[in-house]
Amino acid sequence: MPFHAEPLRANKEIDIDLEHSVAAQKFPDIRAVLEGNRWWSRKVTEEQPEVWAEQVKGQAPNFLWIGCADSRVPEVTIMARKPGEVFVQRNVANQFQPQDDASQALLNYAIMNVGVCHVIVVGHTGCGGCIAAYDLPAPKQNEEFCDPSTPLTRFLDPIIRLKHSLPEGSDVNDLIRENVKMSVRNVVDSPTIQNAWELARKGEFRKVYVHGWLYDLSTGLLIDLNITQGPEPVTLESDKPKVNGTA
Structure with missing residues (x-):
């Protein structure tokens, strides 16, 4: 598909810091999932940095x-x-x-x-x-x-x-x-x-x-x-x- 995905811009609702996530602070299983996502994102970035550029293209x-x-x-x-x-x-x-x-x-x-x-x-x-x-x-x-x-x-x-x-x-x-x-x-x-x-x-x-x-x-x-x-x-x-x- 030719639809381009625009990157999210940080604001009061878009905050990647888990210390600011109410759900991550309150529910350990939710925090584990979000922490796992951060680990996965870092791993892909290190091993296949081109993936993100390809993903946003469509x-x-x-x-x-x-x-x-x-x-x-x-x-x-x-x-x-x-x-x-x-x-x-x-x-x-x-x-x-x-x-x-x-x-x-x-x-x-x-x-x-x-x-x-x-x-x-x-x-x-x-x-x-x-x-x-x-x-x-x-x-x-x-x-x-x-x-x-x-x-x-x-x-x-x-x-x-x-x-x-x-x-x-x-x-x-x-x-x-x-x-x-x-x-x-x-x-x-x-x-x-x-x-x-x-x-x-x-x-x-x-x-x-x-x-x-x-x-x-x-x-x-x-x-x-x-x-x-x-x-x-x-x-x-x-x-x-x-x-x-x-x-």
Whole structure:
């Protein structure tokens, strides 16, 4: 993006001295975080001083990560990326809901303004949202929501319905995986992606791809579910049919 970030100017509200921070003085855990930030800033300045100059020029991330809000799944860390390389949406159970304007707006901004080429929906083992949805009862006939009494159950409604559509004997990990697939389908069906693909097929826009991954908390590994979709079929050379006995 061409938007330049103007440096903050010190005033009575912008003061980096932690001795002047009420929260840092009152809460030790807050102070530890702010002190950690100072340490990190000094370390980057010493080792990669060019980073700050690049940061203020703007961002051009190649990836949009649609992931869970779970604190154990920090996208930049587990992708081994740097600040500025990953655009992010995180919510309960890594959902992309078609009726959610916040999700649609973020996707549109990422593709049409920021320059993202890869949209990645990432679920993870031990997902609290999917575990909660797995244990909730199926909605009654003609009921709009499974349980409209709380924001959480309303937000989990698509996953609750998904769970009760799975084959008998399906476990939580099956639901976690199918939830990723559901959000991938929702991203693919979005106006932003469909428009981008239509333009790409005409040679008027870059190619954008949508992926589905799982993160295993027990190993720290990201697993590709091989459900990638793009403006054309995504296959390996070895998967292509042979012609006249040759690859």
